[in-house]
Amino acid sequence: MAKAKQAQKWQRDPEGMRLRILEAAKQEFSAHGLAGARVDRIAAKAGANKRMLYYHVGNKDELYLAVLEGAYDKIRSEERGLDLEHLDPPEAIRRLIEFTWNYFLRNPEFLSLLQTENLARAKHLKKSTKVKSMHSPFVEMIRTVVRRGVDSGDFQVAVDPVQLYISIAGLCFFYLSNSATLSVIFGRDLLDKKAKDERLAHMVGLVLAALTGQSVALIEIAKAPKSRAAVAQTV
Amino acid sequence: MAKAKQAQKWQRDPEGMRLRILEAAKQEFSAHGLAGARVDRIAAKAGANKRMLYYHVGNKDELYLAVLEGAYDKIRSEERGLDLEHLDPPEAIRRLIEFTWNYFLRNPEFLSLLQTENLARAKHLKKSTKVKSMHSPFVEMIRTVVRRGVDSGDFQVAVDPVQLYISIAGLCFFYLSNSATLSVIFGRDLLDKKAKDERLAHMVGLVLAALTGQSVALIEIAKAPKSRAAVAQTV
DNA sequence: GGAGAAATTAACCCGTTGGATAAATACTGT
DNA sequence: ACAGTATTTATCCAACGGGTTAATTTCTCC
Numbered sequence: 001m002a003k004a005k006q007a008q009k010w011q012r013d014p015e016g017m018r019l020r021i022l023e024a025a026k027q028e029f030s031a032h033g034l035a036g037a038r039v040d041r042i043a044a045k046a047g048a049n050k051r052m053l054y055y056h057v058g059n060k061d062e063l064y065l066a067v068l069e070g071a072y073d074k075i076r077s078e079e080r081g082l083d084l085e086h087l088d089p090p091e092a093i094r095r096l097i098e099f100t101w102n103y104f105l106r107n108p109e110f111l112s113l114l115q116t117e118n119l120a121r122a123k124h125l126k127k128s129t130k131v132k133s134m135h136s137p138f139v140e141m142i143r144t145v146v147r148r149g150v151d152s153g154d155f156q157v158a159v160d161p162v163q164l165y166i167s168i169a170g171l172c173f174f175y176l177s178n179s180a181t182l183s184v185i186f187g188r189d190l191l192d193k194k195a196k197d198e199r200l201a202h203m204v205g206l207v208l209a210a211l212t213g214q215s216v217a218l219i220e221i222a223k224a225p226k227s228r229a230a231v232a233q234t235v
Numbered sequence: 236m237a238k239a240k241q242a243q244k245w246q247r248d249p250e251g252m253r254l255r256i257l258e259a260a261k262q263e264f265s266a267h268g269l270a271g272a273r274v275d276r277i278a279a280k281a282g283a284n285k286r287m288l289y290y291h292v293g294n295k296d297e298l299y300l301a302v303l304e305g306a307y308d309k310i311r312s313e314e315r316g317l318d319l320e321h322l323d324p325p326e327a328i329r330r331l332i333e334f335t336w337n338y339f340l341r342n343p344e345f346l347s348l349l350q351t352e353n354l355a356r357a358k359h360l361k362k363s364t365k366v367k368s369m370h371s372p373f374v375e376m377i378r379t380v381v382r383r384g385v386d387s388g389d390f391q392v393a394v395d396p397v398q399l400y401i402s403i404a405g406l407c408f409f410y411l412s413n414s415a416t417l418s419v420i421f422g423r424d425l426l427d428k429k430a431k432d433e434r435l436a437h438m439v440g441l442v443l444a445a446l447t448g449q450s451v452a453l454i455e456i457a458k459a460p461k462s463r464a465a466v467a468q469t470v
Numbered sequence: 471g472g473a474g475a476a477a478t479t480a481a482c483c484c485g486t487t488g489g490a491t492a493a494a495t496a497c498t499g500t
Numbered sequence: 501a502c503a504g505t506a507t508t509t510a511t512c513c514a515a516c517g518g519g520t521t522a523a524t525t526t527c528t529c530c
Contacts, residue, residue, distance in 0.1 A: 017507085033354055036270030039488060049509055050489085056507095060488070114416060115350045119268055122415035135422065156450035162421055163437045166410055173413070174405030180357035181349060186397055187370065202398045209391075210444040249477070274518060284479055286520085291477090295518070 018056045020046040025053075026067045030109035033116045034064055065124050068117060069131055071110050075103060076134050084141055089149030090208055096142070097204050101172045105196070111177045139165065149211065156213045164207075171203045253291045255281040260288075261302045265344035268351045269299055300359050303352060304366055306345050310338060311369050319376055324384030325443055331377070332439050336407045340431070346412045374400065390446045399442075406438045 024045035028037045039060055043050040057063045082099055084092035104111055117125055125131060142161035149155035175182070179190045189195060208214075259280035263272045274295055278285040292298045317334055319327035339346055352360055360366060377396035384390035410417070414425040424430065444450045 033268050033270055035268060038486095040486095051491095051510090052508065054489075112354060114413060115354055116268075118413050118415050119347055119350055120415075122419050125416055125419050132419065132422075135420065139421070156444075160433070160437070162423070163434065166417065166434075167406055167437070167441060170405045170409030171402055173409050175401055178349060178353050178408075180353050180355075181360055182401065184357050184360050184367065185370065186374070187367075188397070198395075199398065202395070202402070206402060206445045207441070209446075209448070210441045210450070213444070213448055213450045252477085273516095275516095285518085286480085287478065289519070 017046070017048060017052065021048060021053055021056055021063075022067060022070060025057075025063050026071070026109050026113070029064055029067055029116065030112035033112075034060075034120065037064075061124065065128060068113055068125060069128055071107075071113050072131050072134060075107070075110060076138070078103060079138050082141070084145050089145050089152060089154045090212060092145045093149075093207060093211065094204050096145075097168050097172070097207060098200065100168055101200055101203070104172050104176050108176070111173060114173075115177055155211045157211075159211070168203075168207060171206070175199055249291070252281070252283060252287065256283060256288055256291055256298075257302060257305060260292075260298050261306070261344050261348070264299055264302055264351065265347035268347075269295075269355065272299075296359065300363060303348055303360060304363055306342075306348050307366050307369060310342070310345060311373070313338065314373050317376070319380050324380055324387060324389045325447060327380045328384075328443060328446065329439050331380075332403050332407070332442060333435065335403055336435050336438070339407050339411050343411070346408060349408075350412055384446065391448045392446075394446070403438075403442060406441070410434055 021042065024042045025037075027045060028042045032038070037060070039053060040050055042063070043053055046052075053063060057066055079099070082095065084096060087095060139161050142165055146155065146159055146161055146164065150158050175190065183190045190199075256277065259277045260272075262280060263277045267273070272295070274288060275285055277298070278288055281287075288298060292301055314334070317330065319331060322330060374396050377400055381390065381394055381396055381399065385393050410425065418425050425434075440450075
């Protein structure tokens with residue numbers, strides 16, 4: 001048995017163990033939801049023992065909350081790196097949409113976790129002390145962009161930054177988190193490369209057109225020849 | 236015990252029983268998800284016996300699928316009554332948004348069910364033969380509206396009806412289905428009357444502005460008199 | 471009014487699951 | 501090298517949950 005050798009690899013490594021547990025838990029919770037998640041599977045996936053979860057993190061609920069907090073922590077910290085301040089307003093909005101879209105694409109477990117937590121009506125999140133304090137300065141970042149856009153004349157109207165953010169997140173989130181049922185309903189694969197490119201173009205066009213009033217590059221549906229066209233068309 | 240009397244009320248009523256079971260199951264599944272739902276609770280809520288579920292519908296999965304199909308059936312049939320054909324395009328879009336928004340508000344279990352099913356990557360829905368055939372002529376309805384809008388000059392650009400529908404649904408869906416976590420994050424109650432009114436106005440403004448290019452009535456944040464600032468300002 | 475089918479109930483079965491107990495093993499400082 | 505602590509493992513179990521078996525009641529139609 002190579003067991004001995006393997007075991008050696010991470011014997012007595014509390015930090016690493018905790019991380020592996022959280023990672024495995026993230027996978028499990030996002031794949032099966034809170035009730036569907038199996039503690040033993042998490043343990044197995046983490047190369048650990050069930051008892052370890054309780055030792056290092058706590059019971060199932062605490063484990064779940066830890067995963068959730070970690071997920072929020074991650075996106076908030078990436079958001080902080082966006083520095084929309086130095087872009088001209090329309091470009092800043094475009095970048096915000098692209099970031100959100102790509103983040104959701106890169107982190108599908110994040111979407112699942114949010115869905116799971118919302119099905120529970122945020123019961124667990126409400127208990128979190130950490131998350132509340134994260135209240136990212138993100139909203140202010142957006143508010144500033146909007147204000148600058150209005151001042152410069154790029155935007156025709158001042159939008160509530162929270163509404164705008166929810167709209168952008170919603171456009172991205174719904175498409176991705178519901179792609180499974182939508183694909184069945186509409187009979188198209190919404191996750192192939194072409195479809196995703198089109199979606200991004202559509203969203204950027206929609207939001208920018210609404211803000212600037214220029215339907216330039218609005219919605220690209222005027223499909224071109226064979227290429228993914230998807231491009232817009234100035235009207 | 237009034238038990239005897241009560242029991243009399245719906246003794247031997249297969250149709251009614253099936254309906255009560257499905258209704259109870261809808262509640263349970265939307266409240267707890269598939270894995271979290273408890274067959275016994277459904278039975279109790281339906282005023283039935285656990286065995287009855289298996290007798291009338293089948294096992295837990297079949298029950299779940301039946302609920303899901305019922306939910307889709309309901310929204311599709313209501314959608315058919317929209318007759319957007321007789322409205323001028325911008326008005327038709329406004330009505331579509333309002334319908335979607337109100338339907339989601341009136342049927343929160345529908346949102347939960349969709350979330351649940353998407354967490355399962357539509358595993359069950361794919362097995363449904365019924366749902367696929369429902370592929371509502373809804374998309375065509377929207378396509379027609381868009382085409383008319385372009386022809387009349389109301390809309391500046393032709394949008395893919397599926398993208399448009401997903402955008403509208405997404406704007407409504409995300410706000411409502413994620414209101415629990417969003418409320419925590421942003422520290423506002425997103426479900427009070429005022430917030431909901433603002434949201435509807437925002438969405439209508441956003442979509443219509445994008446389509447027509449008229450930012451008129453874009454984002455209505457130009458709230459009235461005494462209400463708490465946060466208001467917009469037409470620029 | 472009674473035979474047979476349909477509907478309903480009560481009781482049980484048995485694998486699973488979250489969690490707990492206690493023992494073993496590795497590491498630390500002295 | 502040894503006492504004490506931190507980490508890990510091997511088992512156990514009581515509760516629960518989905519599903520089944522078999523008996524009971526109610527209806528229907530003759």
